[in-house]
Every structure is written in structure tokens, then in C-alpha cells.
Amino acid sequence: MGKKVALGICIIIILPLLIWLVYLKPGPSSVSYPPYDLTAISTPFDTAGSVTLNWFCLEGDNDSAATFPNYNILRSQAPEGPFEGIGSVGFEYPRATDISRQYRDTAVVAGFSYYYKISCDLQGETIESNIFGPISPVMAAEAAKVEVPVDKSDIMVFPPTQLRVFDTPNDAGGSITLEWKVSASDAAKSLLFNGYDIYRSTSAEGPFEKVGETTGGVSDVDRQVKTLRDGKDIINGQEYYYYVAAKWDGQEANSEIAGPAVSRQQWFHTGRGVSLVLLGILIGSILYFINRAKAGKELFIRKIAGLEAVDEAVGRATEMGRAIFYVPGIQDMNNMQTIAGLTILGRVAKLTAEYETKLEVPVSRSLVMVAAREIVKEAYLNAGRPDYYNDDIVYYLTDDQFGYAAGVDGLVIRKKPATVFYQGAFFAESLILAETGNSIGAIQIAGTAMPAQLPFFVAACDYTLIGEELFAASAYLSREPKLLGSLKGQDLGGKLIFLSLALIFVIIATIGAFSQNAVISDTIQRMFNVN
Amino acid sequence: MRREIPLILTGIVGITFFVQFFVPHSPMRELSETFSDWYSIISAFAIWLGGLNLMKISFEKVYKKDKDWFFAVTTIVSFFLILIVGLFFSGGRQYLEQGSGYDWLYRNIYSPLSATMFALLAFFVASASYRAFRARNAQATVLLLAAFIVMAGRTPFGDWITVFLPEGWRLSNLSNVIMNYFNVAGQRAIMIGIALGIVSTSLRIILGIERSHLGGE
Structure with missing residues (x-):
């Protein structure tokens, strides 16, 4: 009763601790305003000064929707209005991308601030966008000192927005993460959109150098952001500033400069x-x-039929005067299943030494061969039969999956062992091996922790160690108290x-x-x- | 010392990887990367052991004219053919490049042989299914029914024979229910057991309690 109470108290203490440990506030998400997500910029290169609006099409507005109602462009000089109609965009108007539209407001005065919204009367209902602003048009002669005529129907590339830069969490330093809301021009499968360039500097004033580039599209669909990890020559403790440039049909649009961000090493992976x-x-x-x-x-341990049958299987081979095959899977010594499989090999080898039964261990990895030889040699020594051991009991076939399966199958067909053990990590070759063993009437004991292969072994073998039973084999067979x-x-x-x-x-x-x-x-x- | 040194090395490397999982700070990452590199190097060298062992055993079989010794001849010829072509007959290219002799052998001999072995799986699945799905007792009958529903439900035939039933009772839906609930529940239970087993075995090995993989009891 006391133990149950202690267990209950433990859970009561652990539970809040778990919640406290993981209740980490997620980073701020990007802000979107469906259904239009209206944004606007001062038109670059426009010497007269204008504002370009971008919004996402409503459902049904596509290339074949000639009867789709017009979008009405509304403008005001205050966020609360009044908004007045300044134009409309209809089916014939050029599309920015397959999913978005643009409109250029040229009837603006440089230096004044404006607010915009879009509305559309669809099926008797007026659907309005978010209000975007304030936005002030800047004449290109002041900003860029270049004179490129901008036509009313020219499509503009929109910059990435809401750029955040921060130290990459839970790492050993040397990395800064950038996160931004993708450009309005970043449409899926767009042939015109050429991705983003990443620029970095150690000062907000620059100079900035290009440190990387990435394709378009969002990395995190839920938060609608693109994420990039910059690990190029980052020095821990140094301040870095970034901006991101969207590339579209020969144009570029830069985000705001974000920073400073400082890379540091973390002591604990939260x-x-x-x-x-x-x-x-x-x-x-x-x-x-x-x-x-x-x-x-x-300590009571329940019976495991597959392990109880090891003695019987070895005894059967002895009575029949045939060999025992032991297949330790196709993975290397860094796989826990292989190690667990080899622990059973020790027990099997000891029994074969005692009964003077022939044992063969074809392996697919050189390191497994070395380890298996050591185990078999020690087992023969412990059984008092070192003279019976030779290195050729364990031999290498090939690292190749199906080459190994073919090799073992050939050996099984030709030598007709009385018993076959499959203990370790197996993949698609599991059934090929087990069915071949079954076809010659061998008693088969399999064990693996590959869930997808377990049904095959259950169908084709006499006994199967399912998952954890494979890892319990060593303790079960040795009966060592600590194990x-x-x-x-x-x-x-x-x-x-x-x-x-x-x-x-x-x-x-x-x-x-x-x-x-x-x-x-x-x-x-x-x-x-x-x- | 023959036993102690591997145990100490295992303990150090195991604890390093364990700590590194939770502590990204230096020097844990560098240490774990170094240990991983060492493992890769040792594995790369060990391939020679395997190759030489294969040749030794094959040559012995041929020399002693063991039963089925001609299979050993095939092994030896294949081994040296791919080795010599890869090393000396790549026509001035990298041996892995398209059009090299090695590439030709890979595409025209190795790949079809591998595909053939893999294709055998279809026949083995049929024979294993035939044995597994016999209704010998109540449990085997449940297995047989579940297998029928899943297999038929994955084909248009399944819905065709149950078209008169409400949508939720058609075989395709029942098949999804079996796969998404009963099957997933079973798989997850096995996965939890496996994860616990791996942690427990790893701990035994790191602490040196488990020694049978080193040839101990």
C-alpha cells in the first residue's frame, strides 16, 4: 500500500514538473490577414511616386472565371476612414501570380500617408480585406536616383516581411536562425520567382555581403514562415545584422534590416x-x-517460449546430426539489435560445444564477424571444448542486403541445417530467409525489433522473440541476478x-x-x- | 585487461553520447563527432577483414575440392572481376561515373540480380500467407478475417461487393479502421517495449553489467 502511495505521489510531483519543463513559449508567429492578406509598398523605380498594392485572390477567381466580380480598391488618409473607391480590378486586369493580384495607385502625393482596403461583392455578400497602412509613396528620384518608367500594369516584386533573426536554440553555437514571412510574389510553382538571397553584416549600416540563398515556399506551414539557418563562419558572441532579398523576374525586393543576433552555445537542450x-x-x-x-x-520473470526452445532446437540438430545456422541480422555492431542477437549466440555456441554439434555463423558485417568469433571462442572455452573451435565457424559473406540473403539461402538449401536462428536487425530479406529455412523443414527461432518484419517471422518461424524479448534474452538465458x-x-x-x-x-x-x-x-x- | 579496456572504452563513449543528447555545449558535440568518426574509420578498415576472410574460405573450398566448390569459384571470379574492372578499367574516369566498366557491371549484373532476389519476396509472401491464414483455431480465424478485410478493402473489388452497405461499413473503410486503430495500437505497444529494451540494454552495456557481447557470460 505504501509503495502505491509513493508511486502516486511521484506521479503527482512529476506531472507538474513535466508540464513546467515543456511549457516553453513558442516564438512569435508571422501575421497574416485572410482572405486577402493585403500589403502595399511604395513602388520602386517610380519617379512620379505611387503605391503598389498586393492581395491574394478570393476562391473562384482564376483564369477561367470571366464572370468573377471586380475587386474595389478603397483608400483613406485615416485608418478609421472614410474610405473612398479609387479604382477596380477585374478579370481582364493582368495577374501578379496565379494566386495574387496587384494594383498601382498613381493618384497619390509624395509625403502623404494612405490607408487601403479591398472589397468584393460576392454572391450577395461584401467581403472586405484588412486595412493596410500607413504607407507613404516615395519618388524614385529621391530614393534610388534612377529613372525607369513604370507602367500602370507592371508587376512588382514584394519584399519578405516580418524578418526575425535569433540565436539558433539548443545548439553548440555557430548558427543564427532567420525567419520571415514570405514575399507576396512567392507563389508555388511560379517560374518567375527565383527564391531569396540572404545578406549579412556585423553592423546595421553595412556593408552587407551575400551569405546564402534559398528557394521560395514556406518552411512552416502552420506559421506561414520561411526559416533558414545561417552557419557560415558565424563567430559566437559577435553581433550580426541581416536582410533578405526576394528575386522575381529580374527584380529584387529587400526586407527590413533585422538584428542584432548573437550566436551562443547552450548548456541544455530544452x-x-x-x-x-x-x-x-x-x-x-x-x-x-x-x-x-x-x-x-x-525476481519473477515470465517464461519466454522462444528462449525456452533454444535448448530443444540445439538438441534436435544434435539428434539429426546436422548443422545449426545462426544469422545475426544485416546491421553492424553499432545497432543494439545486433548486440542483443550476439548475446544469444554465446548461449547457442556453448550448447553446440557441449553437444559437439556443428555451428555456422554467416555474417554480413566485418565487425560483427570479429565480435561473433570472440563470443563463440569464449563459449567453447567455457564449455571445456576449445579444441572444437575454429575461426571458420564464423565467416563473412557480403555487406549487400540481397547478396547476403542469396548467400544464406544457398547455404541453407545445400547444407540443410536442422536449426536456424535469426537474431538481430532484419529488413526485406527477413521473409526470403525464413521461408527458405521453412522449406527445408528446419526448426527456426527468430528475434528482431523491426516491427515491420515481425509478422513475416511469426508466419514462417516456429518461435519469434518479439521486440523487447530479444533484448531480454541475455538476462533470461544467463539468470545473472544483476541482469x-x-x-x-x-x-x-x-x-x-x-x-x-x-x-x-x-x-x-x-x-x-x-x-x-x-x-x-x-x-x-x-x-x-x-x- | 583484455576485458577491462573494451568495457572502459564502451563506458566512456556511451556516457559521452548520452550526455551529448542533452548538452549541446562544447566539448560534448566535438567528442561525439570524433567518436563517430573513429567508428567509421574502424568500420572502413574492417571491410578488409571481411573481404580477406571471404577469399580465404573460398580458396580453401576450391583447393580442397569441397562439396559445391564451384560456387566458391563463382565468388572468387566475381570478387576479382569487379575489383579489377573498378581499379584498372574505368577508361580514365572515376569508377562510379556513368559509362565506366564498373558502372556497366553494376547496372547490368548487380542490379538485375538484386532485383531478382527482391522479387522473390512476392512468392514467399504468398506461401507464408497461405500458411498463416489457415483457420486452425479462433485466433487464427480472427487473423484470417482481418487479413481478408484489409486485402479486399485495398482494392476496388472490396467496395464493389459491399456497395449495398452504408459507407462506414464498406470494406475500404473497415480496412482503414483495422490499419489505423488495431494495427497502430499493436505496433505502438511493440515500439514502446522495444524502446525500453534498447534503453535497458544500453544502460547494462555502458555500466559494464552486460558483457556477453565481449565473449563473457
Whole structure:
């Protein structure tokens, strides 16, 4: 009872801690104003001074919509109005892109501020845009000192907006992240839009140099922003300023200059707080049960049929006078499944040494060959039969997946082993191997932690170690108290606590879904969003 | 010492990778990158061990005229053919470039052979399914029914034979229900078990409790 209370208290303490750890405020999102998302700029290169408006088309306004109603352009000199109509844009008006339209207001006076909005009477309803402003037209002669005539129907490239620059979170420094709302001219599949150039300087005044470029489109659909990580020769502690230029049909439009941003190293990856807490619980539980096991406490471990059958399978091969094949998967020694598979090889090798049964271990990785030889050699030594060992028990075939499958299949067909073990990481070759073994009537024991391959092994083999059973094999077969303790800790600490937490969060998420509370679902999603 | 040095190295490298997962600050990233590089270098050198072992065993089979020794001849010829063509007959190009002798062997021999092996999977799936989907008992019958619904539901035939039913009860929808709920729930349970198993095994190896992969008990 006391233990249950302690467990309950632990969960009560851990739960708020988890929520506190992950409740990190997300960065500010870009601002959009559907359905039009109206923006305006002072027309570049226009020596007379004008304002160019850009907005996104309403649903139904496309190349074949000749009867689509006109957009009315409304202007005012104050945000609250009154707005007066200054023009309209209809079907025949040139389109900026497939999804957006532009209008140039030339009846403006340089130095005055203006506010704009768009309206459209669609199916008896007036749909209005956001109000954009204030915007003051600047004559190109003052701003750019160039004289390029701008026609009323010329399409203008719009700059990226809302540029933010900040130190890339959770990294070892040497990187600054840029985030901006994409240019209004950045339309999907546009042949005219040529992406963005990134310019950087150590001073707001410049000089700026180009440090990178990227394609158009958004990186984060939810926040409607484009994100880019600049890691080119960034010095930690140095201040950097940036601007982004949108490129469109030979034109460029620059964003505002943003900065300063300073790159720094972080001591803790804040996105992995939940992982650390959960891992801490698991490790604590494993260590606790290892200590209990060392103190001599009896630990109950359920029977695993696949491992119980190892002795029977080796005995059968001995009776039949045929070989045993041991296939340790097609991954290298850096894969935990391969290591788990090799721990079972030790047990099998010891039995074959005792029974004087022929063992063959064809491998697909050189390092696995070396490790497997060491294991088999030690097993033969422990069985008192070092004379029976030779290096050719473990041999290399090929690193190639299907080459290896073909090689093992050929050996199985020709040598007809009585028993075949498949223990480790397998991919598409799993069924090719297992079905070939099945066709010669061999007793087959498989074990893998590749969920997609498990059904194949279950269908074709006599016994299958499913996922965690493969990792439990070493403890199960050796009956070493410390290993059994770790197994118990994994079961109790891991499964019991994790599943309790899963149940609690399922209840919270369900309540959140029914109450339509976005905070609950967002918090849970952020908590388990492993970065 | 033969056992202790690998255990100490494993412990140091394992703890470094563990800490680096949570601490991006120097020197953890540099250390983990260095250890990864070392692993890659050791693996690259180890390929020689494998290649030489393959040749040794194949030559022995031929020399001793073992049973099926002609398969060993095929192995030896293939091995040296690709090696020699790749090293000496690339026509002044990089051996991986399109049009080189190595590329020709890769495209015209290796790729079709690999594809053939992969294609065998279709026949093996059929024979394994035939065995697995026999209604021997209640559980196997449930499996058979689920398999029928999923397979039929993935084809137009499934909806054609259930066209008279409400949309939610047609085979395509039932197939999706089985795949998205029952199957996903089972898969996730297995995945959680696997993740816990990997953490537990890693911990045993890092702490030196698990030694069987080094040839110990």
C-alpha cells in the first residue's frame, strides 16, 4: 500500500514538473490577414511616386472565371476612414501570380500617408480585406536616383516581411536562425520567382555581403514562415545584422534590416526535458531493481517460449546430426539489435560445444564477424571444448542486403541445417530467409525489433522473440541476478510508470478535445514533440 | 585487461553520447563527432577483414575440392572481376561515373540480380500467407478475417461487393479502421517495449553489467 502511495505521489510531483519543463513559449508567429492578406509598398523605380498594392485572390477567381466580380480598391488618409473607391480590378486586369493580384495607385502625393482596403461583392455578400497602412509613396528620384518608367500594369516584386533573426536554440553555437514571412510574389510553382538571397553584416549600416540563398515556399506551414539557418563562419558572441532579398523576374525586393543576433552555445537542450525526466525514471528504476537483485531478492520473470526452445532446437540438430545456422541480422555492431542477437549466440555456441554439434555463423558485417568469433571462442572455452573451435565457424559473406540473403539461402538449401536462428536487425530479406529455412523443414527461432518484419517471422518461424524479448534474452538465458534486476526495472519502472503517464495524458487530451481547449492539446503536443 | 579496456572504452563513449543528447555545449558535440568518426574509420578498415576472410574460405573450398566448390569459384571470379574492372578499367574516369566498366557491371549484373532476389519476396509472401491464414483455431480465424478485410478493402473489388452497405461499413473503410486503430495500437505497444529494451540494454552495456557481447557470460 505504501509503495502505491509513493508511486502516486511521484506521479503527482512529476506531472507538474513535466508540464513546467515543456511549457516553453513558442516564438512569435508571422501575421497574416485572410482572405486577402493585403500589403502595399511604395513602388520602386517610380519617379512620379505611387503605391503598389498586393492581395491574394478570393476562391473562384482564376483564369477561367470571366464572370468573377471586380475587386474595389478603397483608400483613406485615416485608418478609421472614410474610405473612398479609387479604382477596380477585374478579370481582364493582368495577374501578379496565379494566386495574387496587384494594383498601382498613381493618384497619390509624395509625403502623404494612405490607408487601403479591398472589397468584393460576392454572391450577395461584401467581403472586405484588412486595412493596410500607413504607407507613404516615395519618388524614385529621391530614393534610388534612377529613372525607369513604370507602367500602370507592371508587376512588382514584394519584399519578405516580418524578418526575425535569433540565436539558433539548443545548439553548440555557430548558427543564427532567420525567419520571415514570405514575399507576396512567392507563389508555388511560379517560374518567375527565383527564391531569396540572404545578406549579412556585423553592423546595421553595412556593408552587407551575400551569405546564402534559398528557394521560395514556406518552411512552416502552420506559421506561414520561411526559416533558414545561417552557419557560415558565424563567430559566437559577435553581433550580426541581416536582410533578405526576394528575386522575381529580374527584380529584387529587400526586407527590413533585422538584428542584432548573437550566436551562443547552450548548456541544455530544452526540447529534450521530458526525455530526460522519463529516462531518469527508467534508469532509477533499473538501478533500484539491480540493487534488489544483488541483495538476493527473488525476481519473477515470465517464461519466454522462444528462449525456452533454444535448448530443444540445439538438441534436435544434435539428434539429426546436422548443422545449426545462426544469422545475426544485416546491421553492424553499432545497432543494439545486433548486440542483443550476439548475446544469444554465446548461449547457442556453448550448447553446440557441449553437444559437439556443428555451428555456422554467416555474417554480413566485418565487425560483427570479429565480435561473433570472440563470443563463440569464449563459449567453447567455457564449455571445456576449445579444441572444437575454429575461426571458420564464423565467416563473412557480403555487406549487400540481397547478396547476403542469396548467400544464406544457398547455404541453407545445400547444407540443410536442422536449426536456424535469426537474431538481430532484419529488413526485406527477413521473409526470403525464413521461408527458405521453412522449406527445408528446419526448426527456426527468430528475434528482431523491426516491427515491420515481425509478422513475416511469426508466419514462417516456429518461435519469434518479439521486440523487447530479444533484448531480454541475455538476462533470461544467463539468470545473472544483476541482469534480471535490470529486466525487472525495465518492466516495472518503464512500463508501469510510462503506461500510467500515457493513461493520464490520454484522459487529459480527451478532456481537451471535448472541451475544445487548445492550450491542453498544444501543451501535450509540445511535451512529446521530440526534437 | 583484455576485458577491462573494451568495457572502459564502451563506458566512456556511451556516457559521452548520452550526455551529448542533452548538452549541446562544447566539448560534448566535438567528442561525439570524433567518436563517430573513429567508428567509421574502424568500420572502413574492417571491410578488409571481411573481404580477406571471404577469399580465404573460398580458396580453401576450391583447393580442397569441397562439396559445391564451384560456387566458391563463382565468388572468387566475381570478387576479382569487379575489383579489377573498378581499379584498372574505368577508361580514365572515376569508377562510379556513368559509362565506366564498373558502372556497366553494376547496372547490368548487380542490379538485375538484386532485383531478382527482391522479387522473390512476392512468392514467399504468398506461401507464408497461405500458411498463416489457415483457420486452425479462433485466433487464427480472427487473423484470417482481418487479413481478408484489409486485402479486399485495398482494392476496388472490396467496395464493389459491399456497395449495398452504408459507407462506414464498406470494406475500404473497415480496412482503414483495422490499419489505423488495431494495427497502430499493436505496433505502438511493440515500439514502446522495444524502446525500453534498447534503453535497458544500453544502460547494462555502458555500466559494464552486460558483457556477453565481449565473449563473457
